[in-house]
Amino acid sequence: MHYVTFVLFGLTFTWFMVSANSSRRVLAVTVAGILVSTMLFAPPLAEAQGGLVQAIQAVLNVINGMLKSALTAINTARTALTALYQNSVWPVQLINQARAQVTQMINQYRALMASILNMNLSSATLPTPQSFETMMRDHRVNNFNSLTQSFGNTYGAIPTSVDASQADRDMSDMDDALTLDSLKTLKASDNATDLELQAANSIENSATQAAPGSAPFMTASAVASSIRSQALTQKMLAAELRQEAAHIAHQNGFRKRGATFTTQFRNLMMNLLQHN
């Protein structure tokens, strides 16, 4: 672009210079040429070299000042965070100590408590009650028929319709039924208790090798086990409620029948006195 402009300018300037007739014209063409060439070929303003140095220095200042300070602060914070994690939140020494304590408590208590729980509590002295006692405490759920049989041997059968009124037979049957229901529920509960203890042992065993990050799984599972344990306790309470309710219902039945018998007796006496 510059070359084209230069050629055009050169040709035009030369033509005007050649065709100038007088010294005045030569002077005018020369002045005009200089002015035009100044406008056409004026170099762009050069930037001061001092501005570039200042800009580089400014960048260096930012790097050595603000960025360096920020990085140092981040590094300090991260180092402090590491120290906090390792020394205060999850100190390895205390984690190992906790694991060791779990192991130590397992060794101290588990066998002792198991031996206490498994002590033989049987107390019956005669053969029939002995058999019944053994059966109701055996933690088994597959011998309910034998339990019923053994209960019948110990406490007798329901009176026949010849020996007792229907009301007595019904109440007696209900009492026996709820007693047996409770005993069966307790055999199942005993079995469930064994399983609960097994679960507790498994959780405790795992705690000996747990990490802070894996412990919440065990805690959550232990809480779920506690819910189950509560549910089983409720089942036992429900059985006891039925049993106690039947007990006072039975006593109340006697009261009702007492009232009926009294009325019947009074009527009999009245009839007897009237006949006399």
Place this chain on the structure above:
Amino acid sequence: MKCFRDALKTAKCWVVGHKLRAAVLGAVLLVVAPWPAKAQFVDPCCAIMAAGLASISSALQNVIGGGLNQILGVDQSIQQFEQNTVWPQNLINQARALVGGLQGIFNQIQSLTQIRVNSATLPNSQQLEANLLSRNANQIGQTSSNYTTLYGQVPTTTDASQQVRDMVDMTDAAAQDAMKRAIEIDALSDLELQAASQINQSIQSAAPGSAPIIEAQADAWLVRANAYTQAATADLMRLRAIDLANSSADIKMGATNSTNLRQQLMNLLQHN
């Protein structure tokens, strides 16, 4: 060629004839002629820029790079600590496996609670027993009629005094309440067992960060379960309180009856 030679000759003549013009023309053209740009390597401006860039590069490497490397070192040590000590993947998997193993035990417990324990042999007692062991809260409506069929109704005003009738009715009410509560509690405990299994299954697929949320939910269920246990215990205590009150009432009524009997005997003896 000849024209060109003539033109040169003419120009030479003009230059010789117009020395001043030719000098001005040559000077102006020389000044405005475009010159090639200077190479940047030898430009002092570029040298300063190169030195500046080198300084910036050095600062970036030493200050920024060094600082970032230190932070990286700290972060790597945190990562290693968390991976090896706080959340080791193998121990997390081990804990999940434990939860899976416990689920088997819990299934056994749940099946134990489903075993039928019905034992009555006569129709009326069988009916009441079936109702009591139903675990179905919708069957609570039939409890009272089954109970009355077996244990009889409250004596009529002809057969018993109002005091006895009240006592009998209250005792029946407490017994029936307890039986109904027993059905409720059975139904609730079945639901609790079901919920506990769901929670246990959730734990198996949980992350260390989400397990505490499940644990919180399980804790809430435990609180709820405790409340149900308390409700059942309360009914048991009410039952025993009514039993005790009945024993006391028997003594009170016995005393009243004795006084009445003595009074009547006195009257009888006086008439004779």
